Amino acid sequence: MKPFHRSLMCVMYAGLAGCVPWPHHYLTAPRITGTVVEAGQPVAGAHIQLADVLDESGEPAPGARKQEVVADAQGHFTVGPIRRFAWSAHVPVLTVTQNTVPWGLRLSTDGRSFRAGWLSDPSLFGExxxxxxxATCDLSAAGKSSVIEGYKSLVGNGPCELAAESKK
Structure with missing residues (x-):
């Protein structure tokens, strides 16, 4: 076999084995649908910001990707998902989906001063x-620690309660 063909075969086998960097997008923050209320009444015009990297104080970290939406007249909103581009070698047998989960929601009634809606614990690992x-966010509620039901590693703090959407 000619040297060129041997090299081509090696590259093909490496690609099939997942050893060659491949461009892809990975999820850094989920799609969130929800409602913002205050004392049981919908908050029309509330600003909801999803950031894929927040620090412990709830501020977006330098380089964080953000999406911001405004709640409708019934306080409903949909924001996300956020994905990032990467070149990486994907080896299915060795791939671990656990990573830090520093994403979170921030809420504002004026579009300028944001407060924590749900900040994930950046010291934990999860998916x-x-x-x-x-999300159900009550602006009159005090922030509290909560877990996304069924996902013990997804712990956060804030006035929003989060749940994974069930498949029907």
Missing amino acids: VLEVPIV
Whole structure:
């Protein structure tokens, strides 16, 4: 076999084995649908910001990707998902989907001063869920620690309660 063909075969086998960097997009924050209320009443015009990297104080980290939406007259919103581009070698047998989950929601009634809606614990490891998340955010509620039901590693703090959308 000619040297060129041997080299081509090696590259093909390496590609099939997942040893060659390949461009792809990976999920850094999920799609979230929800409602913003205050004392049981919908908050029309509330600003909801999803960021894929927040620090412990709830501010977007330098280089964080953000999406911002405004709630409709009933307080409903949909934001996300956020994906990032990467070149990496994907080896299915060795791939681990656990990674830090520093994403979170921020809420504002004026579009300028944001407060935590749900900030994930950046010290924990978990997965960014592929299924949509449903959020219920009550601006009159004090922030509290909560877990996305069924996902013990997805712990956060804030007035929003999150749940993974069930498949029907």
